[in-house]
Amino acid sequence: MKELKDFADEINKCSKCGLCQSVCPVYKITGNDCAVSKGKFIMLEGVLKGDLKLNKNIEKYLDMCMRCGKCKDFCPSNIDVCEIFNTAKHQYAKDTFQGKFEKFLQSKAVFGNLIKFFKIFHCFNNKKKLSQNHNDKKTKLIYFKGCVNEIFPTSANALKKIFKNLDTEIIEKDFDCCGLPFLSSGNLERFEEVKKHNLEQLDCEYDYILTDCASCESTLKSYGELKVINAAEFLAMQNIKFKFKKPLKVTFHKPCHLENINFIKKLFEKCENIEYIEMKDFDACCGFAGTFVVKNPKLSLEISKQKALNIINTKADYVLTACPACILGIKEGFLALGKKNTKLPKISNIIDFLAQADNITQ
Numbered sequence: 274m275k276e277l278k279d280f281a282d283e284i285n286k287c288s289k290c291g292l293c294q295s296v297c298p299v300y301k302i303t304g305n306d307c308a309v310s311k312g313k314f315i316m317l318e319g320v321l322k323g324d325l326k327l328n329k330n331i332e333k334y335l336d337m338c339m340r341c342g343k344c345k346d347f348c349p350s351n352i353d354v355c356e357i358f359n360t361a362k363h364q365y366a367k368d369t370f371q372g373k374f375e376k377f378l379q380s381k382a383v384f385g386n387l388i389k390f391f392k393i394f395h396c397f398n399n400k401k402k403l404s405q406n407h408n409d410k411k412t413k414l415i416y417f418k419g420c421v422n423e424i425f426p427t428s429a430n431a432l433k434k435i436f437k438n439l440d441t442e443i444i445e446k447d448f449d450c451c452g453l454p455f456l457s458s459g460n461l462e463r464f465e466e467v468k469k470h471n472l473e474q475l476d477c478e479y480d481y482i483l484t485d486c487a488s489c490e491s492t493l494k495s496y497g498e499l500k501v502i503n504a505a506e507f508l509a510m511q512n513i514k515f516k517f518k519k520p521l522k523v524t525f526h527k528p529c530h531l532e533n534i535n536f537i538k539k540l541f542e543k544c545e546n547i548e549y550i551e552m553k554d555f556d557a558c559c560g561f562a563g564t565f566v567v568k569n570p571k572l573s574l575e576i577s578k579q580k581a582l583n584i585i586n587t588k589a590d591y592v593l594t595a596c597p598a599c600i601l602g603i604k605e606g607f608l609a610l611g612k613k614n615t616k617l618p619k620i621s622n623i624i625d626f627l628a629q630a631d632n633i634t635q
């Protein structure tokens with residue numbers, strides 16, 4: 274397992290140019306140098322030189338980051354900021370009471386069993402199996418549901434409704450969490466544990482790992498050379514049509530972890546009676562960002578409110594996205610704006626929305 278000192282060269286690559294400030298959503302609100310990569314690297318350089326202690330104060334700033342990766346995409350030195358911040362969190366958290374308590378909550382015995390409980394509960398309540406008949410000619414898709422879908426399994430049923438129209442076989446496996454919450458809280462041991470478990474589940478032939486959660490998608494891709502695809506992106510590549518009787522206006526919020534966005538317009542072209550309206554800053558964060566919302570509730574709310582305003586200004590009937598956590602972030606924004614007399618768009622995962630089409634044909 275890597276330690277902070279293993280990233281000394283990467284951290285030194287930061288030229289302090291400050292370009293990350295122009296894209297960091299947290300810096301834009303706080304104006305605080307320590308909230309963005311540049312400031313965090315200055316502090317971590319101090320830690321590596323022995324001038325500063327990796328203490329609670331520095332941890333506070335490590336937590337003041339949504340791991341959205343926007344600064345990484347913009348950084349001329351191409352520094353993998355998230356990996357460095359997660360390693361620093363790991364180094365700090367492993368010896369503190371709070372770190373040990375978080376580890377306990379995220380352990381297999383607590384978090385793992387909670388997800389297991391929901392899996393068993395939904396198995397009893399939903400006798401419909403997602404898996405379809407085995408057929409060698411079909412495109413084989415291993416479905417990675419993700420934790421939120423295990424607890425509120427709406428998209429899983431929507432997925433089944435859509436994919437039965439395609440020449441695909443959907444395979445279900447006993448996956449654990451993708452590990453993103455563990456990574457961002459510095460619980461790297463638990464991350465390695467779930468990664469190992471999930472990789473062991475890939476014991477059959479498949480064409481793609483399919484997911485409807487952008488966060489799961491990006492974390493699975495970080496495991497190594499896996500062919501992971503978002504369900505909406507897969508649909509955009511298929512010969513499929515979604516016919517809606519009633520004309521609807523929709524807008525789309527791009528989750529930070531959704532790498533590819535080019536498929537969105539292509540997918541809406543397959544929808545009859547759907548008008549797509551691009552919102553201002555459609556790729557700006559929703560503010561939720563896992564534990565960020567718990568550790569920085571006020572900041573999270575400010576970011577969510579801005580997102581909610583941009584959505585409302587489109588006057589769309591629906592705001593669609595591809596990540597269950599973003600749905601919560603957008604809901605948080607609508608609530609915080611408190612616009613009682615304004616007609617708010619419905620919020621939906623894009624897969625759930627497409628499944629509502631009056632007719633789905635090839």
Ligand code: SF4
Pocket residue numbers: 286287288289290291292293294310311314344347348349350351352
């Ligand atoms: S953009 Fe990259 S190199 Fe420039 S200050 Fe930010 S982290 Fe450092």
Ligand code: SF4
Pocket residue numbers: 296297298299300308309310337338339340341342343344345354
């Ligand atoms: S990952 Fe996102 S929130 Fe964190 S420093 Fe970079 S731009 Fe800011």
